[in-house]
Amino acid sequence: MAKPVSIEVWNPNGKYRVISTKAMPGTRWIRLLTDQDCRVEICTSKKTILSVEDIQALIGEKCDGVIGQLTEDWGEALFSALARAGGKAFSNMAVGYNNVDVNAANKYGVAVGNTPGVLTETTAELAASLSLAASRRIVEADEFMRAGLYDGWLPHLFVGNLLKGQTVGVIGAGRIGSAYARMMIEGFKMNLIYYDLYQATRLEKFVTAYGEFLKANGEQPVTWKRAGSMEEVLREGDVISLHPILDKTTYHLINKDRLSIMKKEAILINCSRGPVVDEVALVEHLKENPMFRVGLDVFEDEPYMKPGLADMKNAIVVPHIASASKWTREGMATLAALNVLGKIKGYPFWSNPNNVEPFLNENSPPPAACPSIVNAKNLGLTASKL
Ligand SMILES: NC(=O)c1ccc[n+]([C@@H]2O[C@H](COP(=O)([O-])OP(=O)(O)OC[C@H]3O[C@@H](n4cnc5c(N)ncnc54)[C@H](O)[C@@H]3O)[C@@H](O)[C@H]2O)c1
Numbered sequence: 108m109a110k111p112v113s114i115e116v117w118n119p120n121g122k123y124r125v126i127s128t129k130a131m132p133g134t135r136w137i138r139l140l141t142d143q144d145c146r147v148e149i150c151t152s153k154k155t156i157l158s159v160e161d162i163q164a165l166i167g168e169k170c171d172g173v174i175g176q177l178t179e180d181w182g183e184a185l186f187s188a189l190a191r192a193g194g195k196a197f198s199n200m201a202v203g204y205n206n207v208d209v210n211a212a213n214k215y216g217v218a219v220g221n222t223p224g225v226l227t228e229t230t231a232e233l234a235a236s237l238s239l240a241a242s243r244r245i246v247e248a249d250e251f252m253r254a255g256l257y258d259g260w261l262p263h264l265f266v267g268n269l270l271k272g273q274t275v276g277v278i279g280a281g282r283i284g285s286a287y288a289r290m291m292i293e294g295f296k297m298n299l300i301y302y303d304l305y306q307a308t309r310l311e312k313f314v315t316a317y318g319e320f321l322k323a324n325g326e327q328p329v330t331w332k333r334a335g336s337m338e339e340v341l342r343e344g345d346v347i348s349l350h351p352i353l354d355k356t357t358y359h360l361i362n363k364d365r366l367s368i369m370k371k372e373a374i375l376i377n378c379s380r381g382p383v384v385d386e387v388a389l390v391e392h393l394k395e396n397p398m399f400r401v402g403l404d405v406f407e408d409e410p411y412m413k414p415g416l417a418d419m420k421n422a423i424v425v426p427h428i429a430s431a432s433k434w435t436r437e438g439m440a441t442l443a444a445l446n447v448l449g450k451i452k453g454y455p456f457w458s459n460p461n462n463v464e465p466f467l468n469e470n471s472p473p474p475a476a477c478p479s480i481v482n483a484k485n486l487g488l489t490a491s492k493l
């Protein structure tokens with residue numbers, strides 16, 4: 108058994124014991140819990156990634172719910188420990204929940220929450236930033252400047268790609284993929300090709316309407332195409348951004364063969380999950396194709412990078428910060444806390460996790476519902492009528 112983990116306690120006499128495995132931004136989430144008779148314990152350990160044993164120690168003998176992080180391994184061991192301690196709810200402070208074994212949670216009757224919606228625009232903005240940084244070689248140019256190498260304007264200095272009129276490819280056109288597509292289309296007048304298991308009707312309508320607007324104003328209209336296969340996107344896209352969930356259908360979705368059909372000067376962006384890309388194959392491809400560029404927010408073996416990646420000038424790498432805006436991170440903390448609180452209080456689950464705004468309004472009390480419970484149906488929970 109691991110040593111007891113250090114904690115900070117809010118509302119020590121609260122009836123329900125809720126644990127957060129990390130300090131989270133803002134204070135609203137703490138207030139929402141303490142106002143509803145929760146004792147909140149926040150882990151203050153300096154370890155970035157807590158082990159299963161650390162979290163078992165935090166759960167202890169009695170625990171009503173846990174707010175956890177995407178770096179933690181929520182499987183059989185933790186859900187059985189939480190259920191034994193009387194726990195009813197766990198929420199990831201993330202929209203992605205590939206670190207959670209939902210079947211194990213179902214087995215122990217524990218509700219699993221996530222935080223959709225509040226991070227859509229923030230994450231799409233980072234994908235757009237990486238797209239721009241890669242196309243205009245901003246990181247390389249910044250390093251060059253700081254190294255004192257700039258000795259005057261030159262016609263060939265850091266020549267990159269113009270986005271206007273090129274094709275943006277999106278794989279996984281859900282909330283974030285669609286928001287990213289809109290930014291690139293409206294901002295840079297790119298044409299769209301996308302691949303998803305489902306039709307992105309709202310996105311298609313947006314591009315059609317924007318194309319008509321441009322035409323009416325004497326400009327070249329933008330176009331869209333729903334690809335019949337992922338390969339079609341990879342062949343045609345100039346900038347391709349990955350936004351699917353991580354599951355067995357998307358593991359190593361970008362591999363050696365698929366990289367080989369992409370344009371030699373294409374840009375690949377990944378703000379989804381690291382294992383969606385075979386990073387070893389990517390490093391080889393970057394070495395062999397110096398004009399091919401990538402912007403990566405996520406990595407296959409986080410927090411590590413595969414050997415060679417850090418040396419590649421044609422790669423921009425940032426440490427999983429796509430959702431890192433203040434408003435989003437505070438909102439994620441709020442949604443995660445309300446998922447746990449709602450289940451403890453026996454509230455229904457919110458029937459539209461694509462619209463979580465009512466939970467984020469600081470000036471009014473949140474709806475009496477759990478904002479997003481991914482296994483609500485498996486557990487037979489009731490949907491909110493609000
Ligand atoms: N880097 C970050 O900080 C960050 C931030 C937020 C989300 N994410 C990741 O982004 C993912 C997407 O988030 P979202 O809110 O847009 O989710 P979403 O559910 O709205 O979108 C995911 C889309 O992927 C599609 N999809 C699933 N399997 C597919 C497949 N095999 N091929 C093609 N498309 C497929 C789905 O149909 C859906 O449209 C999350 O699951 C998370 O892993 C990362």
Ligand SMILES: O=C(O)[C@H](O)CO
Binds near residue numbers: 201203
């Ligand atoms: O899935 C998520 O929410 C991200 O990776 C963290 O913001």
